[in-house]
Amino acid sequence: MKKVKFIYNPFSGENLILNNLDTIIRLYQEKNLQIIPFRISLDTPLERSFIDIDETYDHILAAGGDGTINQVVNLMKSNNLDLPLAVLPVGTANDFAKLIGATSDIEENCRKILNSTPKTVDLGLVNDKYFIKLVKNTGDFSCEMN
Structure with a gap:
């Protein structure tokens, strides 16, 4: 069974993620993926x-x-990890998530992530800090960084 590292910030936005943890786990289990959670604190x-x-x-x-x-x-990047990154927007602005077409509906976003193919996004570097940028909305919710 493949695993997914689930990194979540319980303090983002209005704590939206906390009411959706069971839904996220259920949807991933349905796809035979094991969620390995990490709660930011x-x-x-x-x-x-x-x-x-x-x-x-x-x-x-x-x-x-x-x-x-x-x-x-x-x-x-600092750990040389070359894995797709999927984004669940639960913050205040969620600029990158909006660019990829994400909504505030966690279940809908999870379904889109689980049924999408990772797309490449641009990776920039300024003052030794990386940032991701989307040149064109692909409609997919997971990304590989180049």
Whole structure:
């Protein structure tokens, strides 16, 4: 069974993710994917979420706002992780998620992620920090960074 690292920020937006955890797990289990959760907190550095990621992982699912997604992208690069990144927008602005056509409906977004093919997005670097950019809306919800 393939695994998915599920990194979520319970403080993003209005704590939207907390009421949807069971739905996310159920949808992933239906696709025979095992969710390995990591809850972002002040007490546990986000870097620890990447310790166990190996070839048994299918993708990383990040739930949070633009700041969370940015941190995950930078940690993926610093850990040389070449996995697709799926985004669940639960922050305030969610600029990148809006560009890929995500809505505020967590279940709908999960279904789209689980039924999509990863698309390549641009990866930029400014002052030693990475950022992702979408040149054109592909309608897919998971991405590979180039």
